[in-house]
Amino acid sequence: MEDSQIYEYLPVLMLGALAVMFSFGILVGSVLLGKKGKRTPIKDTPYECGMLPVGEGTTRMSVKFYLVAMLFILFDIEVVFLYPWAAVYREMLRTDPGLILGAMVSFLAILFVGYIYALKKGAFDWH
Amino acid sequence: MTSQFILFSLLKVLCVFSVLMFIVGNAVWVERKVSAFIQDRRGPNRVGPFGLFQLIADAIKGFLKEDFTPGHVRKAYYWLAPAIVMVPSLLTVAIIPFGSLLGSQKMVIADLNVGILYTFGIVSLAVYGIVLAGYAARSKYPFLGSIRSSAQMISYEIAMGMSVVPLFLIACDPKGIRDLGNGWREAWQTFLAGTSSLNLSRLVAWQADHCWLIIYAPLSFGIFLAAMFAETNRLPFDLPESEQELAGGYNVEYSSMKFMLFFMGEYASMTVSAALLTTLFLGGWTLPIPGLDRPASTIPLGLLQIAVFLAKMLIVEFIIIWVRWMWPRFRYDQLMALGWRRFIPLALANILITAVALWIKPGH
Amino acid sequence: MSATFVMLAVLTVVSAVAVMLLRNLVHCALALAVTFAGLAGIYLQLNAQFVGFAQLLVYVGAVAILIVFAILLTRGREPPLQSVFSGSAIVGFGIAIVVFAVLATMTLSSRALGMEKPGEANASVAQIGEQLMTRYILPLEVAGLLLTVALIGAVIIAMRDKEPE
Numbered sequence: 001m002e003d004s005q006i007y008e009y010l011p012v013l014m015l016g017a018l019a020v021m022f023s024f025g026i027l028v029g030s031v032l033l034g035k036k037g038k039r040t041p042i043k044d045t046p047y048e049c050g051m052l053p054v055g056e057g058t059t060r061m062s063v064k065f066y067l068v069a070m071l072f073i074l075f076d077i078e079v080v081f082l083y084p085w086a087a088v089y090r091e092m093l094r095t096d097p098g099l100i101l102g103a104m105v106s107f108l109a110i111l112f113v114g115y116i117y118a119l120k121k122g123a124f125d126w127h
Numbered sequence: 128m129t130s131q132f133i134l135f136s137l138l139k140v141l142c143v144f145s146v147l148m149f150i151v152g153n154a155v156w157v158e159r160k161v162s163a164f165i166q167d168r169r170g171p172n173r174v175g176p177f178g179l180f181q182l183i184a185d186a187i188k189g190f191l192k193e194d195f196t197p198g199h200v201r202k203a204y205y206w207l208a209p210a211i212v213m214v215p216s217l218l219t220v221a222i223i224p225f226g227s228l229l230g231s232q233k234m235v236i237a238d239l240n241v242g243i244l245y246t247f248g249i250v251s252l253a254v255y256g257i258v259l260a261g262y263a264a265r266s267k268y269p270f271l272g273s274i275r276s277s278a279q280m281i282s283y284e285i286a287m288g289m290s291v292v293p294l295f296l297i298a299c300d301p302k303g304i305r306d307l308g309n310g311w312r313e314a315w316q317t318f319l320a321g322t323s324s325l326n327l328s329r330l331v332a333w334q335a336d337h338c339w340l341i342i343y344a345p346l347s348f349g350i351f352l353a354a355m356f357a358e359t360n361r362l363p364f365d366l367p368e369s370e371q372e373l374a375g376g377y378n379v380e381y382s383s384m385k386f387m388l389f390f391m392g393e394y395a396s397m398t399v400s401a402a403l404l405t406t407l408f409l410g411g412w413t414l415p416i417p418g419l420d421r422p423a424s425t426i427p428l429g430l431l432q433i434a435v436f437l438a439k440m441l442i443v444e445f446i447i448i449w450v451r452w453m454w455p456r457f458r459y460d461q462l463m464a465l466g467w468r469r470f471i472p473l474a475l476a477n478i479l480i481t482a483v484a485l486w487i488k489p490g491h
Numbered sequence: 492m493s494a495t496f497v498m499l500a501v502l503t504v505v506s507a508v509a510v511m512l513l514r515n516l517v518h519c520a521l522a523l524a525v526t527f528a529g530l531a532g533i534y535l536q537l538n539a540q541f542v543g544f545a546q547l548l549v550y551v552g553a554v555a556i557l558i559v560f561a562i563l564l565t566r567g568r569e570p571p572l573q574s575v576f577s578g579s580a581i582v583g584f585g586i587a588i589v590v591f592a593v594l595a596t597m598t599l600s601s602r603a604l605g606m607e608k609p610g611e612a613n614a615s616v617a618q619i620g621e622q623l624m625t626r627y628i629l630p631l632e633v634a635g636l637l638l639t640v641a642l643i644g645a646v647i648i649a650m651r652d653k654e655p656e
Contacts, residue, residue, distance in 0.1 A: 006495055006536045011136040011237045012221045018144055019217040023210035023388060030384030034194035044198035046266030047379050061271075061564045065278050067649040068463070069557040072281040074638045074645075075471070076553045079288040080545045081631065082478070083244060084620030086295035087324035090485060091617070092624060094301065101486050103628050107635040108475060114639035115471070118646045124467040126460035240615060244544040248531075251552025255524070258559055262517060274563065281556065299617075323615040 067123055078111055139236050147220060150441075151394040152182040158448050165452040185387075192383035200380060204263035209381070209388035212256030216396035218249045223402045224328045226412050226433035227318065227422040234412070234433060235328065242327040243295070246403060247288050250358065253396065254280050257377050260389070264380040272376025275459065276360060282466040283357035283364075289474035290350035293481040294340050294407060298333035299324045305336055311421060318422040331411035335420050341408040346477045348408050350470055355400045357466070360393060361447060363454040364462060401443040405436065409443070412436040495536050503529030511583050516562045524555035541616050 037043075085104050092100040118124065156171065156179065163170025171178030196205060222245050226234030239245050254277045261273020304315040315332050322329055334340055341348045357364040378389045405411060412432040413420050423429035457465065506525035513519050527550035534543035598604075623631055 006538075008237055008239060009535065010133070011140060012218065012239075014136060014140045015144070015221050015236060016214065016218055018140060019214045020210065022144075022217075023213045026384050026388055027206060027210065030190055030192075030194045033190045034192055034383055037193040037195060039198070043195065046197070046199055046264070047268065061274055063564070063649050065274055066557075066560055066564055067645060068278045068282060069553075069560045070645040070649070071467075071642065072285060073549065073553040073557055074642050075285040076288070076549055077638060078635075079247075079285060079292075080244075080548060081623070081634070082289070082292045083295065083325060084541065084616050084623055086292050086620075087299050087616045088620035088624060089296050089482065090299055091301040092621070093486065096625075097486060099628070100624055101482055103624055103631065104482065105479065107632060108479070110632065110635040110639050111642075112475065114642035117643050119468065121646050121650050123646050123650060124464060126463050239540070241540040241544050244541065244548065244616075248544040248547035248552065251548055251556075254552070254556055255521075255559075258556070258563070262563060270563075274560075277556070277560075281553070284552075324617045324620075 064126065071118065071123070074111075074114075078108075081107065135232050136236070139232070139234075143220060143225070143236060144217070146437075147217070147395065147398060150398050150444075151391055152186075154394050154398060154444060154448070155185070155390075156181050157445065158451070161445075161448050162452045165449075189384050189387040194383045194385070197380055199265050201263045201265060204259045205380075206385075208256050208260035208263055209385045209392070210256075211259060212253060212392040213388050213395065215249050215252040215256070216392050216399055219246055219396070219399045220402065222246060222327055223399070223406055224331055224411055225402070225436045226429055229423070229426055229429040233318075233328075234429070238322065238326065238328060240323045240326050242325045242330075243291055244325060247284070250287075251281075251284060253358075253392075256392070260377040260381070264377070266380050269377045269379045272379070276377055279357055279364065279462060279466070280360075282463060283354040283470070286350055286466060286470035286474050287354035287358060289471065289478060290347045290354060291407065292474075292478050293344045293347050294330065295325060296478070296481050296485060297340065297343050298330050300333065304332060307336075314421045314424075327406055327411075331406060331413060334410040335413040335415075339408065339410045344408075344477070344481065346473065350474050350477070351404065351407070353465075353470065355404060356447070356450070357462070359397045359400055359447075361397060362451040363457050365451075365456060397447055398440070398444060401440045401447060402436075404443050405439045409439050493536070496533070499529050499532040499536060503533065511587070517559065520555060520558045520562055523558065524551050527551045527555055541619055 082104075085100075089100060159181070160170045160178075162168075171181040174180040174184045196202060221236040222239050222242055224233070224235040224238070228234065257273050257276045257280070259273075261270045261276075264270065304312045304319075306312045315336070319326075319329055319332055330340070337343075353364075356362075378386055381389065412435055414435050418428060419432060419435060423432055503526055506522045506529060509522035510519050510526060513522060527546065531543045531546040531551065534540075534546055
């Protein structure tokens with residue numbers, strides 16, 4: 001397995017290591033060099049524009065955000081399928097032009113039906 | 128896997144990292160100067176000539192500030208979040224070809240064949256930093272800001288991913304590099320040896336061979352540009368930070384260098400996006416001038432091409448900064464509507480139009 | 492087995508175990524993201540670059556984010572402070588072992604093991620595209636249909652309480 005392409009990622013790993021070291025270097029440096037201050041109850045209060053905090057820190061959010069994340073997954077998968085198609089599109093136009101266009105148009109059309117449904121149901125309306 | 132490969136990779140990583148960090152630091156200065164110019168102020172002008180050393184002063188100030196971790200936060204995530212924002216934005220730079228050749232070294236950190244997929248894969252990780260920052264703070268504004276921000280980022284990621292597809296439809300050309308004589312084809316073929324379809328160097332080659340892709344796919348460019356603003360949380364899409372509503376958004380509870388890391392992460396991802404835009408639409412390191420339009424044969428030419436790339440990138444970055452001070456902020460419902468109801472159908476239509484156009488006229 | 496594989500496998504398995512054992516759901520979700528990322532690494536190590544990054548994009552960048560979202564949006568309150576590890580872990584572990592045993596016996600008795608090893612996989616995106624557009628075109632369309640069904644389902648579940656205007 002020594003010829004695995006994973007070694008192409010060695011420079012990426014180096015960059016990643018450098019980025020991580022840089023980030024944590026900054027965090028640690030800040031602790032070492034920073035001024036040491038006193039802890040006061042006011043300082044430990046969550047910031048709410050200078051007022052005393054009301055209620056809990058983590059409020060409940062609209063279910064819309066969940067829907068957005070769900071729709072994101074579905075469209076993300078669609079996008080992933082689009083890339084290999086784009087990569088061979090012109091190549092296959094020579095051999096089988098009807099198939100290569102028809103296949104993706106029908107794939108997109110099927111998904112577009114779902115999109116229209118979500119649109120009509122008001123999934124993209126934010127009030 | 129030779130020690131030479133490791134050595135050169137290390138060298139490239141260090142150089143790119145230092146240049147990137149230098150640009151990030153000075154982008155802050157440019158931002159302040161541009162905003163001052165637009166708002167008829169002077170901007171930073173005390174530290175060094177034209178306030179150029181402001182960057183150093185800010186860094187020292189950031190380090191010396193009290194490093195305070197409020198008692199109500201979730202400590203581990205609170206510490207981790209700034210780093211998680213920073214790392215992906217730095218990692219994206221790995222596949223960007225910032226030059227052709229210096230000697231026999233390709234001027235890209237990792238010439239991956241999945242190219243663009245790597246970018247989107249890494250970009251999608253940046254959401255974690257923001258979600259965690261909001262979760263860690265255990266405080267209302269950061270939480271609201273982080274949820275908003277992450278929903279915005281994932282929404283525009285789709286538009287961004289789709290907007291790039293037409294580029295590959297156009298540029299994944301089985302004919303390869305045209306034979307324009309004068310060693311043109313040979314130079315490119317040696318340069319591209321071992322790469323495959325989604326590689327970004329191939330995209331640069333196609334643009335040098337034909338025309339910048341901004342001409343062929345202007346709609347893609349528009350969508351990508353807008354999505355880029357949203358992904359980097361810049362105005363007109365800087366909802367997560369909208370001061371008036373959220374007092375700063377997901378980083379409210381942060382101070383000193385932890386805050387600075389968020390700040391630098393934003394500028395780093397802005398710089399890398401500018402580099403990506405340059406590579407995808409503006410011809411990368413090439414210019415349609417003889418000598419600069421093909422892989423460099425000499426070291427000075429290679430350096431010149433890196434300079435060309437940096438110049439294009441900095442112009443894009445300047446435009447990003449300029450826009451920030453010229454545009455009002457969107458409202459959240461407008462932002463989501465724009466992403467889901469305008470950009471996604473538009474990007475889909477763009478893909479279909481491009482595909483059909485190529486279908487009708489395959490030779491282009 | 493190469494060293495990279497061992498490292499990735501250990502990372503994947505350890506984070507997967509953490510998903511089961513940890514009590515705080517947010518920790519679990521993040522450990523799950525690490526598991527997905529480890530899997531992506533294993534795909535890359537097998538030269539399946541496209542699958543690797545698709546995994547990163549879809550699972551780490553989308554599915555795990557959805558889970559984190561779901562946890563953050565539904566739980567208003569803190570989990571009760573007990574031990575870090577979930578108490579039902581042992582039961583879960585037992586069930587996992589039984590399921591694993593069933594799957595392992597099935598796999599070991601399968602005919603596929605007797606078949607010849609496939610050649611070194613080195614599928615480029617173009618090859619995947621070509622296969623997807625010719626041989627696997629029906630599965631692609633079915634996948635599209637499945638995605639649409641999921642989309643409609645998500646909308647129905649999330650928008651149920653919407654009053655008619």
